[in-house]
Amino acid sequence: MREKIRRFMMGRYGIDSLGRFLLGLALVLLLLSRFFLRSILYILSFTILVIVYYRMFSRDIDRRYRENQLFLEYRNKINNNIQRQKYMLRQRRIYHIYRCPGCGQKIRIPRGKGKVQIACPKCKTRFIKRS
DSSP states (O other): OHHHHHHHHTTSOOOOHHHHHHHHHHHHHHHHHHHHTOHHHHHHHHHHHHHHHHHHHOSOHHHHHHHHHHHHHHHHHHHHHHHHHHHHHHHHHHEEEEEOTTTOOEEEEETTOOEEEEEOTTTOOEEEEEO
C-alpha cells in the first residue's frame, strides 16, 4: 500500500508551508463552525481543504512553488514588522526616542538625564528635550 501511494505521489507537488498554513486555518474554521453553528464557516473550511488537496496533488510544480514563495515573502514581512515593533517597545523602556525637527531622523536619548541638548547626527540641528 505504501508503495502505491509513493508511486501515485511521484511528479506531484505535495505539502509545503502554504499548504500547512491553509490546513491549520481550515481546521480552526471547522472547530469554530462547530462551536458557533455557522454553516458559512463550515463551507469556508471545506473550500480551503479542497484547495489544500488540489495544491498537494497538483502536477504544476512551478506554479505551486511560486505561490508558496509569495506566501513566504508575505509571512516574512509580517514577522519582520512584529519583530521591529517588539524591538521598539524594548527600546522605549530604556530610551526616549525623539525625531529631529530638521530632518526627521530618530534619535535615542537615555531616560532620566533631565533636560539635554541634542545634536542630530545627520543634519547637526540642535534642540532641547527632556529625557
